[in-house]
Amino acid sequence: MDQQQGNGGGSWGSFLKSIASFNGDLASLTAPPFILSSTSLTEFSSYWCEHPSVFIAPAKESDPAKRALLVLKWFLTTLKQQYASRSEQYGNEKKPLNPFLGELFLGKWEDEAGVTELTSEQVSHHPPATAYSITNTKTGIHLEGYNAQKASFSKTINIKQIGHAVLTVPAEGSKEPDTYLITLPSLHIEGLIFGSPFIELDGSSYITSSTGYTAKVDYSGKGWLSGKKNSFTALLFPTGREKEVLFNVSGQWTKNFDMYSGPAKYNGKDSLVDSWDPDRCPTSQLIVAPLKEQHPLESRRAWSKVAAAIAKADLDAVGYEKSKIENAQREARAREKAEGRTWERRYFSTQDNEDAVLVKLGPHVGLPEHGDADKTGGIWRFDQAKAEKVRNAPPLSDEEKTKLAKELLGQ
Ligand code: HC3
Numbered sequence: 001m002d003q004q005q006g007n008g009g010g011s012w013g014s015f016l017k018s019i020a021s022f023n024g025d026l027a028s029l030t031a032p033p034f035i036l037s038s039t040s041l042t043e044f045s046s047y048w049c050e051h052p053s054v055f056i057a058p059a060k061e062s063d064p065a066k067r068a069l070l071v072l073k074w075f076l077t078t079l080k081q082q083y084a085s086r087s088e089q090y091g092n093e094k095k096p097l098n099p100f101l102g103e104l105f106l107g108k109w110e111d112e113a114g115v116t117e118l119t120s121e122q123v124s125h126h127p128p129a130t131a132y133s134i135t136n137t138k139t140g141i142h143l144e145g146y147n148a149q150k151a152s153f154s155k156t157i158n159i160k161q162i163g164h165a166v167l168t169v170p171a172e173g174s175k176e177p178d179t180y181l182i183t184l185p186s187l188h189i190e191g192l193i194f195g196s197p198f199i200e201l202d203g204s205s206y207i208t209s210s211t212g213y214t215a216k217v218d219y220s221g222k223g224w225l226s227g228k229k230n231s232f233t234a235l236l237f238p239t240g241r242e243k244e245v246l247f248n249v250s251g252q253w254t255k256n257f258d259m260y261s262g263p264a265k266y267n268g269k270d271s272l273v274d275s276w277d278p279d280r281c282p283t284s285q286l287i288v289a290p291l292k293e294q295h296p297l298e299s300r301r302a303w304s305k306v307a308a309a310i311a312k313a314d315l316d317a318v319g320y321e322k323s324k325i326e327n328a329q330r331e332a333r334a335r336e337k338a339e340g341r342t343w344e345r346r347y348f349s350t351q352d353n354e355d356a357v358l359v360k361l362g363p364h365v366g367l368p369e370h371g372d373a374d375k376t377g378g379i380w381r382f383d384q385a386k387a388e389k390v391r392n393a394p395p396l397s398d399e400e401k402t403k404l405a406k407e408l409l410g411q
Contacts, residue, residue, distance in 0.1 A: 012195045019192070022153040027098050027128075033315050035197070037086070037094035038307035040299045042105040044096070045120035045132035047081035048143055048165070050283035052113035052136065059139035062173040068213035069236055069247050069259065071167060071180050073276065075207060076217070076234065079253035080278055083187065083199040084230070093189065093197040097303055100329050101125040101343055102408070105299045107286040114138030118286065119387070123348050124148075124377030125329075129163065131348045133382035140170045140177075146348075146380040147184060157189045158202075162375045164367060166357050179210040181361040185219055200230065201253070206365035213246070214239040214364055219253075230254040233264070239364050247273065254278075295396065296405040297346075305411070328410030347387050350378025 011032055018030040049055050054077050058070040086093055099122035109116045113136060120132040123146065131146035145165030152158050161184035170177040185205040189197045201219035208214040217234040220227055234249040235242070248264045251257025259274040260267045288294075294301040302325070309317035336342055350373070358369050358379070371379040396404070405411040 016192070019153055019157060022151070022157070024151050024153075026149060026151050029095065031095045033310070033313045033318075035094045036310050036318070037096045038303065038310040039086075040097040040099045040103060040105070040303055041128075042099045042103050042120045042122055042130055042299045044082070045105065045130060045134075046107060046118055046286050047085065048078050048132070049109065049116055049118065049134045050081045050085075050286070051077055051281055052109045052111055052116045052284050054281070055116065055134075055143075056113045056136045056139045056141050058169045058178075059136075059141045059171055061171065064171075064174075064178070064209075064211040065213060065236075065246055067169065067171055067178065068180075068207075068209050068211065068215065069273070071169070071209070072207060072215040072217075072234060072236055072247075072249065073259060073274065075182060075215075076232070076249065076253060076257060077276060077278070077281075079201070079230075079232075081283065083201060084254045093199055097306065098128060099125075099130060099299070100302070100325055100409075101333075102297050102346065103299050103302060104295060104297050104346065105288075106295075107288040109284045109286055111284045113284075119347050119382070121345060121347050123345050123350075123380050127375055127377060129376040129380065131380040131382070133347065133387075140168075142168045142382075144382045145182070146376055148376045150375065156192050159187050159189075161186060162372050164358075164371065176210075179357055179361065180207050181209075181357055181365060181367065182207045183365050183367060185217070190221070201232070208239055208361050208364040210361065212239050213237070214242075216242070228252055232257075235263075251276070296401045296409065296411075302405075302409055302411075324410035328406075328408055332408050345383075345386075346390060347383060348380045349383040349386065350380050355379045355381070 015030060015032050054074045058067045061067045061070055101122055103122040105120040107118045116136040118134050120130060123129055123131045127148050129146050129148040134143040143165055145163060147161055147163035150160045150162055163184060165182040167180040168177050183206045186202040187199050188202060190200045191197050200221040205217050206214060213236060215234055215236045217232055220231045222229045230252045232253055235245050236247040237244050245263040247259060247261055249257055249259045256277045258272060260271045261273050262271055291301045291304060305321040306318055309321055354369060355371060358367060358371050362369055373379050
C-alpha cells in the first residue's frame, strides 16, 4: 500500500526517520496524520490563474517587449499561490493526495477578466504526471503544461520539477499569437526538523518567447547572515543577449516586488515601471461544481470519503477508503492489460513525433526536444478534439456515475 496515509506514521520523529531512508518516491513517505492534506495534486494546477486579470493582461499590450514583461509579472504573481498559499503563516505545508490515473479537477473563474476555464487531469501514474489547460474565453489567452516531481534527500527534501508550461498569447495587433515556454523552479522544504515545513525555491527558471525575449528568474532564501525568505531577482533581455537587460524585477515572491526598466544598477524612481503587492489584488475564487454534479473521476468527489476521514483524523478510515481506490485502480490497469488497451486520457494526448514548441524554444532554456518524456509518460498537450467530444457528450446519468465509481474507484 502507498504509505501516503500509512498507519505506522504516528509521530513527527518517525516521519523524519522515514525521510532519512527516503528512496525518492514521494508516495513512500510515512506521514503522520496532522500533515496529511485532503487536497490532491490535480488541484494545484489552479494556482496558475488565481489572478485572471493579471493572466490576461499581456493580450492587451501591443509592444512585444512589454508583453514579455507582463508575462513575467503574471508568472511571478503565481509563485505565492503555487508554493506558499497552503502554508500562509509558514510552516504548514502538508502532504497532498497522490492523484490516481484519470483523476480530473475542473473549474472556472468568472470575474472582470471574463470566463477562464481550468481543466486538470492526471495523465500518468507511473511516473506520476499532471497536465492542465487554462483558457480565457474573452481573450483566447491559453496556458497548458504538465509536471512531475523528482525528489531526493540531502539535509532536507529536495524537489526537481520535470515538465514545463506553454503560454499562447493572441496579442492585439499581432498577426500570429506569441508562444512562451516556461520552465519550473526546483524547491526544497525548510523547517522540517522543527515540524513546521514550508517551501523555498532554488536555482533559476526561465521564460522564453517566440517574439525573441527571455526572462531569467534567480531564487534565493534567507541565509545565516543575510537575505530574506522567498527572494528573487529577474532579468528580461533579448534572447541570447543576457547583458542587454531591458527590464529587471526584484523582491519577494510571497510579498511585494518592483519592476524597473534597464539593468538593476540604474534602479530608481524614474526607472520604476510597475509594482506588485499581493494584498492589493486578492485572488479570484475558482468555481467548482457541487460534488453530486461532478464526474465520478473529479478529484473532490472521488476523494470525498478520504477527505472526510482526514478531517476527523481517523487514520483507519483514511487507509480503508484509500485502499479501495488503489485496489480498484490496480484492477482497472490489469483489465486494460488483459484486453490489450491503455487508459484513454479524457483531455490530453501525447505525441510520438517532435514537439514544435520544444524544438523551437527549448534550446534557449535548456529543455531537451523530447521534453523529458520518459519521466512524465510523454509530452502532454491539450487535445482540442477530445475536449470538444467531452463538451458535446450527453451528461452521465446517476446510474452511469455509480457504475464508473464502482469500476474505477471501488466505491
Ligand atoms: C513537493 C510537494 C509535492 C509537489 C508540489 C508541487 C511541486 C506540485 C506542482 C505545483 O504546480 C507546485 C507544487 C507545489 C508544492 C509541492 C509540494 C510541497 C510538499 C509536497 C511533498 C510531497 C510533501 C512532503 C511532506 C511535507 C510534510 C514535508 O510537506
